[in-house]
Amino acid sequence: MKKMAIKLLASSIYNHHKTVNPFEVCKALDIETVFIPMPLKLKGYTTEKYRVKLIYINNRYPEVEQQFICLHELGHILCKHEDNILFNQLYTYHRNSKEENEANIFATYFILSKYSAEQLSGFTVSQISQLTGIDEKHLYLIYD
Numbered sequence: 001m002k003k004m005a006i007k008l009l010a011s012s013i014y015n016h017h018k019t020v021n022p023f024e025v026c027k028a029l030d031i032e033t034v035f036i037p038m039p040l041k042l043k044g045y046t047t048e049k050y051r052v053k054l055i056y057i058n059n060r061y062p063e064v065e066q067q068f069i070c071l072h073e074l075g076h077i078l079c080k081h082e083d084n085i086l087f088n089q090l091y092t093y094h095r096n097s098k099e100e101n102e103a104n105i106f107a108t109y110f111i112l113s114k115y116s117a118e119q120l121s122g123f124t125v126s127q128i129s130q131l132t133g134i135d136e137k138h139l140y141l142i143y144d
């Protein structure tokens with residue numbers, strides 16, 4: 001998916017649900033969020049059970065990080081990365097890096113949706129990172 005298409009997707013989800021809380025967005029989309037402790041190298045993953053989509057989130061991470069994990073997984077679902085879920089679940093827990101980038105781009109644009117272009121204009125990536133709590137490496141995916 002192209003970056004601009006992901007940006008439009010993220011802002012339409014934000015505008016439709018009028019919340020930046022990803023857990024509320026999931027609820028509205030009938031996606032269940034499950035918070036469980038997992039090994040730290042695994043932040044979260046998405047699965048499907050009886051046609052219900054579930055996002056598992058590692059609750060050993062701080063709240064802000066859990067929100068990003070949730071948005072990242074939501075990005076996989078909304079960008080239709082489902083084809084290889086089962087494979088990844090069984091074997092690697094990892095997807096290809098193109099899909100990982102797209103999911104991170106979705107999460108980043110979603111968080112940025114609540115800020116106007118004027119609010120962020122003239123700011124450096126590092127300042128935007130401090131203001132929004134978004135990791136610089138994720139911001140560099142959209143500000144290149």
Ligand SMILES: [Zn+2]
Pocket residue numbers: 072076095099100103
């Ligand atoms: Zn991912």
